[in-house]
Amino acid sequence: MSARRKLIAGNWKMNGLKADGLALASDLAGRLKGAGPVAFDMLVCPPFPLLFPVGEAITDSPLALGGQDCAPKTSGAHTGDVAPTMLTDAGCRYVILGHSERRADHGESDAVVKAKAAAALAEGLVAIICVGETEAQRDAGQADAVVAGQLAGSIPEGATADNTVIAYEPVWAIGTGKTATPGDVKAMHAHIRAELDGRIADAAKVRILYGGSVKPGNAAELMAVENVDGALVGGASLKAEDFWGIASAC
Numbered sequence: 001m002s003a004r005r006k007l008i009a010g011n012w013k014m015n016g017l018k019a020d021g022l023a024l025a026s027d028l029a030g031r032l033k034g035a036g037p038v039a040f041d042m043l044v045c046p047p048f049p050l051l052f053p054v055g056e057a058i059t060d061s062p063l064a065l066g067g068q069d070c071a072p073k074t075s076g077a078h079t080g081d082v083a084p085t086m087l088t089d090a091g092c093r094y095v096i097l098g099h100s101e102r103r104a105d106h107g108e109s110d111a112v113v114k115a116k117a118a119a120a121l122a123e124g125l126v127a128i129i130c131v132g133e134t135e136a137q138r139d140a141g142q143a144d145a146v147v148a149g150q151l152a153g154s155i156p157e158g159a160t161a162d163n164t165v166i167a168y169e170p171v172w173a174i175g176t177g178k179t180a181t182p183g184d185v186k187a188m189h190a191h192i193r194a195e196l197d198g199r200i201a202d203a204a205k206v207r208i209l210y211g212g213s214v215k216p217g218n219a220a221e222l223m224a225v226e227n228v229d230g231a232l233v234g235g236a237s238l239k240a241e242d243f244w245g246i247a248s249a250c
């Protein structure tokens, strides 16, 4: 039995308006309250404009709040960017960094992800650093090397098991309905754990999430895999019943 408490994180991406976000977060907060002690931490990461209202709606709940990105700077002339301190001001404890959609849509390199993670840690946020190979890279037998390179390039100085979470998200499994097999997930998570050793304090205690088309129907199988310490969930985090179903599989 792992000593690592599972983290079930919802990445709402660019979905939902204020009323949707409030309804979803309040529903989850109510379920958490009604459930009593649970075996997992639950986190929602709404779009930036929803952080303050959602944060206020869940103040008295164990449901945690996170951003989907942050700037590598603390303030200043950076139009469109959001500083880590603005996330904590809204009640965030976590921030997702280096998601493959940001790496692809905004050309974020490992160095950029590392700078953002360093800024997040300096602000006291927990950085959820995303890594994962494309289908072509997996087919070419490069998955382990790609992920090792992303870890080496994206994890900042000062990362510990308390302030850093790794999310393994094979790019080809995100939003596609395809999931990695439990065997592939087991092998990759073991590889990630080994790569963390020496790179991050208390590597054995770092939570490593799996992400990529996690649903209530496949969550139990995936969450039972060795070294899988939770899930980063996109599409299925937008319905309270589905997201709760995934968490309940822990």
Ligand code: PEP
Pocket (backbone or CB within 6 Å): 011, 169, 173, 174, 175, 176, 177, 211, 212, 213, 214, 232, 233, 234, 235, 236
């Ligand atoms: C994600 O965006 O991090 C993700 C895993 O999406 P989905 O669950 O929809 O595949």
